[in-house]
Structure formats: C-alpha cells, structure tokens
Amino acid sequence: MSISKKRIFLVGCPRSGTTLLQSLLAAHPQIASFPESHFFVHLLAKREPYQKKFGLASSKAKPRFEQFLDEIGQPKMRRYLPIYALFATQYANAFIKVLDVLTQEQNKSVWIEKTPDHVRHIHDIEKLVKEAQFIHIVRNGADVVASLYEVTHKYPEVWHGAWDIDRCIRRWTESLQFTKKHLHKPNHILVSYEQLVEEPKLVLQRLGNFLDLDLDYETLQQQRGAIAKKLC
Numbered sequence: 733m734s735i736s737k738k739r740i741f742l743v744g745c746p747r748s749g750t751t752l753l754q755s756l757l758a759a760h761p762q763i764a765s766f767p768e769s770h771f772f773v774h775l776l777a778k779r780e781p782y783q784k785k786f787g788l789a790s791s792k793a794k795p796r797f798e799q800f801l802d803e804i805g806q807p808k809m810r811r812y813l814p815i816y817a818l819f820a821t822q823y824a825n826a827f828i829k830v831l832d833v834l835t836q837e838q839n840k841s842v843w844i845e846k847t848p849d850h851v852r853h854i855h856d857i858e859k860l861v862k863e864a865q866f867i868h869i870v871r872n873g874a875d876v877v878a879s880l881y882e883v884t885h886k887y888p889e890v891w892h893g894a895w896d897i898d899r900c901i902r903r904w905t906e907s908l909q910f911t912k913k914h915l916h917k918p919n920h921i922l923v924s925y926e927q928l929v930e931e932p933k934l935v936l937q938r939l940g941n942f943l944d945l946d947l948d949y950e951t952l953q954q955q956r957g958a959i960a961k962k963l964c
Contacts, residue, residue, distance in 0.1 A: 738827065738842040738943060740865045743851035745907035747879035748871040749925035754846040756936065761944060763835035764835040764843040769800045771827050772853045772860075775820055787818045797823060806830065824860035842945070851910045864919065867939065868911045873926035876904045 742750050742757075758765030767906040774796035775789055783790070794817070801807050812833075835843040850857060857864055880900040884891040895903075914920045921942045928935045933949040940947035 738865060739831070739861055740842065740844040740862065740867060740943070741850055741854075741857065741861075742844055742846040742848075742867045742869070743854070744848050744869040744911065745851070745871070745876055745880075746848045747876050747883065747902045748848065748869050748907075749928060750846050750848050750869055752925075753867070753869055753923060754844060755956060756932070756952050757844055757939070757947070759763065759952040760842075760947065761955070762840050762842050762928060762945065764831075764838050764840045765801065766831060766834075766843065766845050768847045769796075769827070769845060770802060771796060771848050772791055772824075772857055773847070773849050775823050775827075776853055785963075786823060787819050789818065789823045793820070793823045797827060800827075801830070804834075806834065809833070820856075821860060828861055842943070848907070851907050854910065854914055858919075865918045865943070866914065867923060867942075868915070868920060869925055869928070870908065870911060871924045873901075873904050873908075877901055880904070 740757075742754055744750055754765060757763055774792040777790045777792050779788065779790050782788075798807075798810060801809050809830045809952060812829045813948070814822055817823055817826070831843045831845065835841070851868065854866060877897065877900040880895060880903065881897060884893070884900075888894045901916040911922065915922055921939065923935055923939070936947040936949050938954065939945075
C-alpha cells in the first residue's frame with residue numbers, strides 16, 4: 733500500500749483557531765482529518781540525555797499511542813507497533829502508518845493532524861516524518877491569552893490546572909517563537925486567524941496553492957454543512 737500523498741500538521745498556540753481551520757480543510761473530499769493526538773509531545777517528553785543521544789522513545793510513547801488508537805476506535809492497529817519497540821523512529825513510523833492506512837481506507841490522499849503543541853517539536857517531526865508539511869496559525873496575542881485564561885479556569889482538569897495570566901502570555905510568546913524559526917522553509921506556511929475570519933476565500937486560495945489542492949470556500953462550507961447534518 734502506498735503512502736498518503738500529503739501529511740499535514742496544523743500547529744500553533746492553543747486557542748488560536750486551529751479547530752476552525754481544521755474543520756474547513758476537513759470538508760475537502762481528499763483530506764482525512766484526525767483528532768488531536770498529542771503523539772509527538774508524549775513521544776519526546778522529558779527524555780533523559782542518554783535517551784536523546786540514542787534516539788530512544790519516552791516511556792509515555794506507548795501508552796499514548798494505544799490511547800489514541802482507542803480514541804479513534806482502531807485498537808487493532810496496535811499491530812503496526814513492533815512488540816519490542818524502543819526507538820522514537822519505531823513509534824513515529826507506526827503512528828504515521830496508522831494515519832496513512834486510515835486515510836487510504838477512506839479513499840483520500842491527504843491527512844491533516846491538528847495538535848497545536850506539536851509546534852514545539854517541529855525539528856524532530858521533520859526528521860521522523862517524510863515530506864511533512866506544516867500550517868501555522870497565529871492569532872492576536874491578547875485574544876489568545878484571554879481565551880487560554882478562560883478555558884483553563886473553566887476546565888482545569890483538562891488543562892492540568894488553571895493558568896495564571898503570566899503562564900498564558902508565556903505560552904503564546906513561546907509558540908510564536910517556535911513558528912518564526914521555521915517560516916523560511918518551503919514546507920511551512922503561516923495563516924492569520926483574523927484574516928481567515930475576515931477573508932476566508934483569500935486564505936484558502938493561498939493554502940490551496942501551498943497544498944496543491946482546490947480549496948474553494950463556498951464548496952467547503954457546503955461540505956461542512958452536509959457533514960454536520962449527518963452527525964445530527
């Protein structure tokens with residue numbers, strides 16, 4: 733089975749509009765969309781120096797891989813992970829294989845994975861995922877900080893506690909710094925949330941050129957509506 737033609741990661745600071753953009757792109761008939769996996773966050777989390785030196789996976793990688801498969805209703809796909817997997821490449825290959833296979837089973841050629849915090853691990857993802865493309869979305873800092881503050885206080889159990897203003901500001905500025913490090917590369921593109929809301933046709937045209945896909949706003953909106961009706 734051949735690999736998917738395009739592997740796209742949608743990244744940015746949380747509460748920057750990644751969900752809105754993902755919902756638009758997911759309406760395209762050739763794009764398979766997946767929920768936030770947080771996979772590379774767990775794969776590369778808190779590794780000891782020797783683990784990084786030898787390319788070993790974090791101890792959190794396997795539990796998160798299995799949990800993600802359960803979340804998408806595909807526990808049988810654990811077979812793609814070698815029984816004695818130790819290395820980050822083994823886990824990454826298994827994860828990508830799952831997304832490739834599920835995409836092709838839907839008769840689609842492109843998949844998009846939206847985990848905002850993957851913006852912090854782009855350097856490693858580019859090493860582990862062949863021909864990965866990245867869409868960065870950036871939103872006005874004051875709006876992001878206000879949204880982060882509100883959502884973490886409303887759902888502290890989801891966000892590992894309520895964040896104070898300083899933490900919200902720090903997360904936005906750090907995410908922006910990570911984005912800036914990669915925008916010179918041809919496999920990265922920047923989207924403004926405000927422009928997406930005000931000029932969606934223009935933004936989707938730019939994205940369509942970047943992805944070599946026809947992203948017509950009216951058509952995608954109609955598809956979104958049809959999908960929503962099916963889910964009702």
